[in-house]
Amino acid sequence: MNTSIFIFAIIVLFIGLSFGSFVNVCIYRLPKKKQVLFGRSFCPKCKKKIKWFDNIPLISFLSLDGKCRACKKKISPQYFFVELVSGLSFLMIFLNYDNYYASFLLAILLLIYLVIFFIDLKHFIIPDVLNYGIIIVAFLKNFLPDLNLSFIQDIKLSLIGGIAGFFSIWIIIYLYKTFKKTEGMGMGDAKLMAGIGLLFGWQSIPFVLFLVGLAVYSIRFIFSCRSWTINGYAIFNGKKEKLKVTNPFWSIHYNRWCNLFLVWRCLI
Ligand SMILES: [Zn+2]
Numbered sequence: 001m002n003t004s005i006f007i008f009a010i011i012v013l014f015i016g017l018s019f020g021s022f023v024n025v026c027i028y029r030l031p032k033k034k035q036v037l038f039g040r041s042f043c044p045k046c047k048k049k050i051k052w053f054d055n056i057p058l059i060s061f062l063s064l065d066g067k068c069r070a071c072k073k074k075i076s077p078q079y080f081f082v083e084l085v086s087g088l089s090f091l092m093i094f095l096n097y098d099n100y101y102a103s104f105l106l107a108i109l110l111l112i113y114l115v116i117f118f119i120d121l122k123h124f125i126i127p128d129v130l131n132y133g134i135i136i137v138a139f140l141k142n143f144l145p146d147l148n149l150s151f152i153q154d155i156k157l158s159l160i161g162g163i164a165g166f167f168s169i170w171i172i173i174y175l176y177k178t179f180k181k182t183e184g185m186g187m188g189d190a191k192l193m194a195g196i197g198l199l200f201g202w203q204s205i206p207f208v209l210f211l212v213g214l215a216v217y218s219i220r221f222i223f224s225c226r227s228w229t230i231n232g233y234a235i236f237n238g239k240k241e242k243l244k245v246t247n248p249f250w251s252i253h254y255n256r257w258c259n260l261f262l263v264w265r266c267l268i
Contacts (some may be wrong), residue, residue: 016090016107017057020083023111027082027118030127046071057083082114102147108137109199116192131191135162138198152201161204165197166190170203195212 026036029046041050048070054060061080068075089110097103116130139162141147143153152158169190197205 016087020086026115043068045073121157126188134195161197161201162194164202165193
């Protein structure tokens with residue numbers, strides 16, 4: 001490795017780690033409907049502002065042994081993990097692709113999907129701003145020069161994919177409501193799938209549905225339960241609310257698998 005590539009890699013890693021910190025801010029603030037661009041970070045437990053030298057990606061977490069300096073309460077390993085994933089992904093993306101359009105597109109998508117993944121994991125929701133972000137980016141990529149990625153870059157095919165994605169979930173929601181009188185999935189899932197359709201075309205929709213179905217049913221088979229109903233509670237705007245979804249197992253894993261699938265597809 002020559003020196004200039006090494007320096008480039010260090011800079012890319014640092015930028016990736018910093019964006020990882022920003023992703024953590026988004027994961028914490030977006031479900032609380034707080035803005036993410038301004039305001040200093042603070043400890044979620046004792047609310048003390050975090051000093052800049054305790055806010056260095058990865059290093060601060062390690063040097064403080066995963067605890068807040070002020071209240072000594074444990075900080076979730078998620079903070080470390082997200083920064084690491086973001087940093088390494090930036091390295092992979094920017095060292096693998098010569099095409100800067102492709103690199104920036106993948107980096108933006110990766111960050112949004114990381115935020116979605118962790119918010120969904122904790123709160124069972126996908127904030128609209130994230131889904132719309134993906135939809136806009138996925139639409140705009142049609143106007144970029146040839147990216148040489150597995151994305152569809154034809155406006156017509158991309159739009160057909162987006163519509164197919166949205167309605168594939170909309171139909172499931174409708175059928176669930178009609179026959180089971182419950183909400184199987186939310187509109188967030190439909191928007192998420194619209195984003196996938198816009199990126200990869202309609203062909204990806206049956207594949208994702210199949211993959212997700214396979215995952216759900218094999219997990220059910222392994223744990224030999226017909227349905228895995230968690231009477232889940234989630235915190236919205238600081239207050240505890242019962243989830244509307246009566247069988248969140250399906251919808252939650254649906255989202256997560258979609259996200260994982262996409263992140264994986266993006267990076268390969
Ligand atoms: Zn604290």
